[in-house]
Amino acid sequence: MLQQAFNGLVGGAFYALLALGLSVIFGMLGVVNLAHGAFYMLGAFGAFIALDAFGLNFWIALLLVPPLLGVAGIVLERLFIRRLTPLDPLYNFLFTFGLALILQDLVKREYGVSSQPYPRPQELDGTVDLGLFTYPAYQVFVLAVSVLMCVAVWLVLTRTRVGMIVRAATERPELTRGLGIDVGRWVTPVFGFGIALAAFAGVLAAPMRAVNPLMGADLIITVFAVVVIGGLGSVFGSVAAGFAVGLVSALGNLYVPALSQILVFILMAVVLLWRPAGLFGREEAFR
Amino acid sequence: MLRVDRLSAWYGEAQALREVSMRVDEGEIVTLVGRNGAGKTTLLRCLMGLHGTYGRTTGTVSLFDEDISGLAPHRRARHGLGFVPDDRGVYATLSVEENLLLPPVTKGGQEPWPLKRVYETFPPLRERRRFPGTKLSGGEQQMLALARVLRTGARLLLCDEPTEGLSPLIVQQIGEILREVKAAGVTVLLVEQNVHFAATVADRHYLLAEGRIVESLDNDQVREREHELLEYLGI
Ligand SMILES: Nc1ncnc2c1ncn2[C@@H]1O[C@H](COP(=O)(O)OP(=O)(O)OP(=O)(O)O)[C@@H](O)[C@H]1O
Ligand SMILES: [Mg+2]
Numbered sequence: 100m101l102q103q104a105f106n107g108l109v110g111g112a113f114y115a116l117l118a119l120g121l122s123v124i125f126g127m128l129g130v131v132n133l134a135h136g137a138f139y140m141l142g143a144f145g146a147f148i149a150l151d152a153f154g155l156n157f158w159i160a161l162l163l164v165p166p167l168l169g170v171a172g173i174v175l176e177r178l179f180i181r182r183l184t185p186l187d188p189l190y191n192f193l194f195t196f197g198l199a200l201i202l203q204d205l206v207k208r209e210y211g212v213s214s215q216p217y218p219r220p221q222e223l224d225g226t227v228d229l230g231l232f233t234y235p236a237y238q239v240f241v242l243a244v245s246v247l248m249c250v251a252v253w254l255v256l257t258r259t260r261v262g263m264i265v266r267a268a269t270e271r272p273e274l275t276r277g278l279g280i281d282v283g284r285w286v287t288p289v290f291g292f293g294i295a296l297a298a299f300a301g302v303l304a305a306p307m308r309a310v311n312p313l314m315g316a317d318l319i320i321t322v323f324a325v326v327v328i329g330g331l332g333s334v335f336g337s338v339a340a341g342f343a344v345g346l347v348s349a350l351g352n353l354y355v356p357a358l359s360q361i362l363v364f365i366l367m368a369v370v371l372l373w374r375p376a377g378l379f380g381r382e383e384a385f386r
Numbered sequence: 387m388l389r390v391d392r393l394s395a396w397y398g399e400a401q402a403l404r405e406v407s408m409r410v411d412e413g414e415i416v417t418l419v420g421r422n423g424a425g426k427t428t429l430l431r432c433l434m435g436l437h438g439t440y441g442r443t444t445g446t447v448s449l450f451d452e453d454i455s456g457l458a459p460h461r462r463a464r465h466g467l468g469f470v471p472d473d474r475g476v477y478a479t480l481s482v483e484e485n486l487l488l489p490p491v492t493k494g495g496q497e498p499w500p501l502k503r504v505y506e507t508f509p510p511l512r513e514r515r516r517f518p519g520t521k522l523s524g525g526e527q528q529m530l531a532l533a534r535v536l537r538t539g540a541r542l543l544l545c546d547e548p549t550e551g552l553s554p555l556i557v558q559q560i561g562e563i564l565r566e567v568k569a570a571g572v573t574v575l576l577v578e579q580n581v582h583f584a585a586t587v588a589d590r591h592y593l594l595a596e597g598r599i600v601e602s603l604d605n606d607q608v609r610e611r612e613h614e615l616l617e618y619l620g621i
Contacts (some may be wrong), residue, residue: 266479267488274475277434278489279463279538 102232103353104346109238111345112245113139116300117322118329118337119252120293126269126332127289128176128184133195136319137202138168138294142301143310144206147215157220161302165295172294176287199316206312214309241303248299249338256334265289269332321348324367330380340378387412387573388433388542393445394597395425395432402428404597405445410542415564415574417584420594421619426577427472429594430544433575434469435459449542466495468540472547472577474531476519483515485530489538496572498539507563508533525556532563536572543567543574549583561587581608581615 117139124132145164149155155163175198183190223237256262267275268282276282301315308314325344329336344363351362358365370378388410395403402425410416418426431437433447436459446455454462463469477485483501491498505512508529514522522530528548535543549557557580564574564587578584584591585608593601593615608615 263480263484263488267477270477270479271475273436273439273459274469274471275488276459277436277463277469277471278475278534279460279492280489281458281460283458 100350100353102234103349105229105232105234105238105242107346107349108342109242109345110349111342112242113300113304113318113341114322114325114345115249115338115341116245116296116303117318118325118341119249119334120296121322121326122329122332122334122337123265123269124290124293125326126334127265127272127286128180129188129272130180130184130191130195131188132293133192133319134199134202135195135293135297135322136315136317137199138172138297138315139301139304139318140206140312140315141168141202142298143217143305143308143314144210144215144301144312145298146302146305147217147310150217151215157302157306160305161299164302165298168298169291169295173287173291175294176290180290181286203312203316210312212311212313214311217305217310219306237306241307244303245300248296252296253335253338261285321363324363327377328367328370330374330377333377333379336377336379387450388575389446389448389451390429390433391446391448393429393432393443393447395428395437395443396441398441402597403432403443406594406597406599408592408599410573410575412573413568413571414590415568415576415588417576417578417588417591418594419578419581419584419591419615419619424594425597426594427546428597430469430471430546430575430577433462433544434467435462436469463489463538463540464492466492466539466541468535468538468543470531470535470543470545470548472550474524474527476522476527476530478518478520480519481516482511482519482522482530485519486511486534486537489534491537492539492541495539495541496570499533499536501537504533504537525552525559528552528556528560529563532560536567541573543572543576545574546577547579548576549578549580557583579619581612581619585609585612 117135121132121135124130142164145168146157146160149160149164179194180191183194219237223240225236226233227236227239256265264280264285267280268285272282304314321344325340326337328344329340344366347366348359348363352359390406390408392405392407393403394401394405406429418429420426428437432443435457437443446453448454449465449467454465457465480488486501486504510526511530511533519527519530532548548560561583568574576584576588585605588605591603591608592599593603
């Protein structure tokens, strides 16, 4: 049971990292990035390609792939998303959804649908004794790094001027412009950063999850539920909900396996009935 | 200082401002009175460059003889416009102090109020400086919204109904602040339904009706016609 809870937290780490990026992007741009899962998948394939084609190991991939995909995100925002945001939100919906399908199919064409093998980094090949049970070292590493990453983002958001601007622009974009802040200048880096976080999660996933073109699409549905549970646009909410959903689905798997697939959505429905803006969301988000 | 020339604005197809022309001179406090829906808020948002998301505008706005009509809102703010929106615009996700520190200080504007002076003038803001902005009372939020633009050294304040819904004591306090601000050389364009209050703080008044400036009044005229105006405004 404790071990299963730990599994849940590790799974939750991926939800949290993806939901975090999705949340800051939604907050700052008002765009629901349906291609977020595809960038997670590209992160994992980036690690695979780095090893397969260039012989670059996991650690180098972890440092290199997220910034590269982040830059791709920046280009994407400048070329397309920026032009679509003044229009009906539906355009960015369609655009990011279409992009997700295109990216998936491009990868499928190159590598097929079957999963690619990716070894664990040898430094983390063993197990760690956690007192009550032993656990694969790599999974412990994933959990630790994700928590550190979430804490770092949270510190930046709450303790720095950039973070203050992001929070203000998320809450009241127009007013923030009226108070003398060039909100547009921060939109592109925030989008790039959100994408880089998804890619970071993807690289982390490569050694422990099946690396295939659909890995992002499978995961992202749950991540959307996580973001809704945490409260759209609430950064703290998405991270907390990410770990909570990971925990709940892992324990659900153990106790009510029949419900394991839909448990998250039941949770979402209950939360929405109870608090329509999500656990940490504010009603203003609907304006 | 501020010149508005034949400014019109639309929400989709519906016209909300019709060729509004007006001016505010340096050091003046000018109020804008008008019924609900007359277009007062729309006018302030246009001056701030914030109408773009709702619809089109025509006409020109100039500040210190410089045409600012094409400038983005943040550039207008940096030219010395300080915006106090009708809902006070206090951020819930920012602490009181962060609300104060968010807008950058304008260059070459009025003397910006240091944080220390803000806190001396508004002691409740110091007490609650670590609280989320929206945990303040309505009056304190209004103080925060005013202090926030004073801290930037804005030269022209655009205040949208700062006294709405506040107790007489706080209204009086806001009047004092406005007079103090004026004495320091800051210019104010004030949207105000409380014509009695308006006549005690302002120099001149414009009456706006259905998107048009229909009259320009001085304080004596406002006092003489207070009852008529209140009736007209439906208060
Ligand atoms: N977001 C909007 N969409 C469409 N029409 C709007 C919008 N906001 C205002 N209007 C319309 O524009 C006109 C002017 O509204 P505005 O808010 O500027 O009036 P106001 O003088 O500030 O009124 P109040 O005293 O109620 O604050 C009104 O007829 C109003 O219905
Ligand atoms: Mg109004």
